[in-house]
Amino acid sequence: MSGPTTSPKDGAAAARSGGTDATALDADALRRRVADLLTTHDPATTDRLDFLRARFDAGLAWIHFPEGLGGLGAPRALQQVVDQALEAGGAPDNAPRRIGIGLGMAAPTLLRHGTDAQRRRFLRPLWTGEEVWCQLFSEPGAGSDLAALATRATRDGEGDGWIVDGQKVWTSQAHLARWGILLARTDPDLPKHRGITYFVCDMTDPGVDVRPLRQITGEAEFNEVFLTGVRIPDTHRLGGVGEGWQVARTTLMNERVAIGGARVPRESGMIGLVADTWRRQPELRTHDLHQRLLKLWVDAEAARLTAERLGRQLALGQPGPEGSGMKLAFARLNQEISGLEVELLAEEGLGYDDWTLTRPELVDFTGRDAGYRYLRAKGNSIEGGTSEVLLNIIAERVLGLPPEPRTDKDAAWKDLPR
Amino acid sequence: MTTPAPPDLLYSETEDDLRAAVRSLLTDRGGPTAALAEAETGRPYDPDLWRSLATGMGTAGLLVPERLGGQGATAREAAVVLEELGRSVAAVPYLTSAVLAVRTLLGCDTARPEVAGPLAALADGTRVGALAVPLPTAPGGAPHGTVRGGAGLSGEITSVAGAAGADVLLVPADSGLYAVDATAPGVTVTPVTPLDLTRPLARVTLTGATATLLAEPARARTAVADALLTGAGLLASEQLGLAEWCLAETVRYTGGRHQFGRPVGSFQALKHRLAALWLDIVSARATARNAADALATGSPDTAVAVAVAQAHCGEVAVRAAQECVQLHGGIGMTWEHPAHLYLKRAKSDQIALGTPGRHRETLARLVDLPGPAG
Numbered sequence: 126m127s128g129p130t131t132s133p134k135d136g137a138a139a140a141r142s143g144g145t146d147a148t149a150l151d152a153d154a155l156r157r158r159v160a161d162l163l164t165t166h167d168p169a170t171t172d173r174l175d176f177l178r179a180r181f182d183a184g185l186a187w188i189h190f191p192e193g194l195g196g197l198g199a200p201r202a203l204q205q206v207v208d209q210a211l212e213a214g215g216a217p218d219n220a221p222r223r224i225g226i227g228l229g230m231a232a233p234t235l236l237r238h239g240t241d242a243q244r245r246r247f248l249r250p251l252w253t254g255e256e257v258w259c260q261l262f263s264e265p266g267a268g269s270d271l272a273a274l275a276t277r278a279t280r281d282g283e284g285d286g287w288i289v290d291g292q293k294v295w296t297s298q299a300h301l302a303r304w305g306i307l308l309a310r311t312d313p314d315l316p317k318h319r320g321i322t323y324f325v326c327d328m329t330d331p332g333v334d335v336r337p338l339r340q341i342t343g344e345a346e347f348n349e350v351f352l353t354g355v356r357i358p359d360t361h362r363l364g365g366v367g368e369g370w371q372v373a374r375t376t377l378m379n380e381r382v383a384i385g386g387a388r389v390p391r392e393s394g395m396i397g398l399v400a401d402t403w404r405r406q407p408e409l410r411t412h413d414l415h416q417r418l419l420k421l422w423v424d425a426e427a428a429r430l431t432a433e434r435l436g437r438q439l440a441l442g443q444p445g446p447e448g449s450g451m452k453l454a455f456a457r458l459n460q461e462i463s464g465l466e467v468e469l470l471a472e473e474g475l476g477y478d479d480w481t482l483t484r485p486e487l488v489d490f491t492g493r494d495a496g497y498r499y500l501r502a503k504g505n506s507i508e509g510g511t512s513e514v515l516l517n518i519i520a521e522r523v524l525g526l527p528p529e530p531r532t533d534k535d536a537a538w539k540d541l542p543r
Numbered sequence: 544m545t546t547p548a549p550p551d552l553l554y555s556e557t558e559d560d561l562r563a564a565v566r567s568l569l570t571d572r573g574g575p576t577a578a579l580a581e582a583e584t585g586r587p588y589d590p591d592l593w594r595s596l597a598t599g600m601g602t603a604g605l606l607v608p609e610r611l612g613g614q615g616a617t618a619r620e621a622a623v624v625l626e627e628l629g630r631s632v633a634a635v636p637y638l639t640s641a642v643l644a645v646r647t648l649l650g651c652d653t654a655r656p657e658v659a660g661p662l663a664a665l666a667d668g669t670r671v672g673a674l675a676v677p678l679p680t681a682p683g684g685a686p687h688g689t690v691r692g693g694a695g696l697s698g699e700i701t702s703v704a705g706a707a708g709a710d711v712l713l714v715p716a717d718s719g720l721y722a723v724d725a726t727a728p729g730v731t732v733t734p735v736t737p738l739d740l741t742r743p744l745a746r747v748t749l750t751g752a753t754a755t756l757l758a759e760p761a762r763a764r765t766a767v768a769d770a771l772l773t774g775a776g777l778l779a780s781e782q783l784g785l786a787e788w789c790l791a792e793t794v795r796y797t798g799g800r801h802q803f804g805r806p807v808g809s810f811q812a813l814k815h816r817l818a819a820l821w822l823d824i825v826s827a828r829a830t831a832r833n834a835a836d837a838l839a840t841g842s843p844d845t846a847v848a849v850a851v852a853q854a855h856c857g858e859v860a861v862r863a864a865q866e867c868v869q870l871h872g873g874i875g876m877t878w879e880h881p882a883h884l885y886l887k888r889a890k891s892d893q894i895a896l897g898t899p900g901r902h903r904e905t906l907a908r909l910v911d912l913p914g915p916a917g
């Protein structure tokens with residue numbers, strides 16, 4: 126195994142002292158760094174994991190992260206320069222779709238709220254994909270109203286750690302995960318948002334029981350997770366005791382960006398698949414389907430341009446409120462387009478590829494056949510915040526409409542009706 | 544399916560400044576309230592406002608190169624002006640003169656004085672022009688041959704936007720494109736009562752009208768087609784501005800109006816509708832900016848970008864105006880409240896320069912998604 130090019134310790138020191146002068150890191154400088162990496166670690170002869178570790182240590186993993194933590198403190202907009210140069214050089218990637226929860230949610234939360242030790246311990250194997258992460262948030266009694274969660278964390282005898290008991294549900298990838306980001310209640314006497322603490326849960330702890338939960342597609346992408354006397358050292362707490370909700374907001378904000386904010390070329394995703402079928406099989410066409418297809422094509426192109434615009438704003442460091450809208454738009458589009466596709470396929474649409482219970486390694490919304498896409502897309506308006514809840518958020522936070530009257534915000538959690 | 548090079552979908556600083564200047568002018572002149580008063584005068588447009596906007600600020604010449612007497616800007620800047628004009632439903636002949644007529648002239652041989660002369664006059668806003676085609680004409684659908692003749696033109700064109708109040712009419716005829724002075728003998732411009740009170744419509748009747756040839760038939764056809772494409776693409780920005788006003792006004796109103804002991808805007812049924820409208824407007828902005836940028840850069844993707852913007856923004860503006868009326872309750876139904884001006888403009892704009900359905904049919908051809916055979 127090749128040694129790191131920058132030691133994490135040096136990197137952290139550089140990050141504390143202000144890091145690299147970001148203005149010096151233009152696209153050319155980054156391309157040079159990529160070239161250096163490709164020279165010292167020829168992808169053709171270097172083990173995949175060794176290469177990924179070296180890339181992380183060279184600060185080329187996520188360049189907007191600080192030095193020593195896989196980045197260079199460079200503008201996020203330049204990441205695509207790095208990615209393109211690495212791809213052109215035949216470098217392996219970290220299979221980002223396999224580790225979406227780690228990359229999209231755990232990492233930004235660790236960066237923002239983690240201690241130096243936590244960031245150094247967790248970020249590197251997270252990014253390389255050596256350690257998969259899952260999100261232990263939702264519970265049978267707490268979904269949209271996540272802050273109502275009932276999983277308890279109590280100080281263990283010595284006071285140097287925590288004991289966790291409770292049940293989580295809909296936990297995607299828990300069957301693969303080494304770590305879980307966990308929300309647990311540490312003070313039931315406080316109002317619900319204030320008594321929560323955020324932890325990193327070791328999924329190999331003997332008290333963690335992961336059971337597959339089969340979904341409408343036939344597979345079990347998510348799980349039920351039973352937590353019984355799970356021990357979590359206090360060093361695996363993220364943020365202050367009782368501050369879990371604020372920490373969770375970082376995670377949830379990034380979840381929506383991760384789900385909705387991706388850049389897409391024209392006719393990629395679902396619309397491209399149905400357009401291909403349309404072109405290949407003229408005998409399936411009807412006037413009604415034609416009108417609906419054209420409408421959806423326009424909507425998909427409009428959504429693509431909106432995502433493009435959002436991406437530009439993010440790259441310039443002016444994130445717009447558009448992000449929260451993208452997830453909504455894509456959920457609706459995925460559902461309507463896949464529904465149209467099954468209908469277009471007519472006789473073929475009556476079949477389904479395979480109902481076998483599998484526990485997939487990654488989620489591919491556009492994978493498999495039209496029937497699968499149609500069923501899987503139903504989750505798009507539920508996972509990561511339901512469409513109804515997102516509409517509430519847009520109405521109140523973006524448009525500034527007055528909130529609904531609420532009775533649950535200030536009462537002690539233990540007194541709330543359940 | 545090829546994806547075009549990434550367009551610039553944001554607003555530049557210059558564009559922001561231009562917007563601020565236009566908005567402040569329109570606000571000073573009384574905004575939508577003034578638009579209602581103006582509509583009731585029966586004049587085709589407010590000449591003072593036009594002078595300030597077109598000549599004073601130089602917006603009439605944005606699309607015209609400096610050497611031809613314009614500002615040498617692009618469709619991107621004109622789009623920003625149109626957003627603001629949509630937001631205030633101002634009755635000024637910007638789309639019809641500074642976009643459609645100007646763009647038609649730019650498609651002719653500008654080295655010829657018969658072209659350059661009227662172009663410079665339209666560009667500095669001292670004269671107003673109109674392209675004499677029916678307002679519903681979609682890009683690619685320009686009717687030719689309804690008007691006949693050479694030096695003396697005869698024929699009739701219905702539903703010409705901005706003809707009333709125009710000084711010069713650009714008339715596509717069987718033998719080419721002509722300039723006709725609106726006051727010349729043999730020219731009758733008969734206003735018709737429009738649904739949209741802020742954009743005059745007229746029937747143009749020519750009986751042996753004296754005309755100046757601007758372009759031979761082939762060139763005329765491309766000039767008109769190009770003008771219609773530009774007009775349709777930029778109309779999307781007007782529709783965007785219009786929709787934005789409707790949303791902002793409705794959010795303001797429902798946030799303050801109390802029923803059942805709470806602001807009506809706190810009811811989730813209304814919140815969800817307004818949030819959904821916001822989302823539509825966010826994507827309308829992306830498509831309108833995309834069309835404006837494609838027109839500005841001469842992108843090979845322009846026809847697709849315009850058709851997408853029109854198919855999308857036409858519907859969004861109508862929905863925004865309809866929601867605005869509905870969520871205002873009774874007051875939204877009154878003549879006094881400006882919501883109806885927006886509804887009427889939105890509904891007319893939906894028909895102008897091709898309905899959304901027509902633009903979708905265009906797309907079917909452009910992106911190879913043909914309908915069933917037969």
Ligand SMILES: Cc1cc2nc3c(=O)[nH]c(=O)nc-3n(C[C@H](O)[C@H](O)[C@H](O)COP(=O)(O)OP(=O)(O)OC[C@H]3O[C@@H](n4cnc5c(N)ncnc54)[C@H](O)[C@@H]3O)c2cc1C
Nearest residue numbers: 260261262263268269295296297504507508509510511513
């Ligand atoms: C495929 C998939 C993967 C998932 N993966 C994970 C994961 O990895 N980790 C994790 O922690 N969670 C995960 N989830 C859980 C997901 O976040 C929740 O399902 C979601 O937040 C909704 O909660 P709920 O299921 O309890 O529904 P509920 O909150 O009970 O909602 C029921 C219905 O009521 C509506 N509703 C609720 N509140 C309101 C309101 N205030 N206004 C209007 N309507 C409202 C909802 O929109 C919904 O239609 C996953 C879910 C799915 C479908």
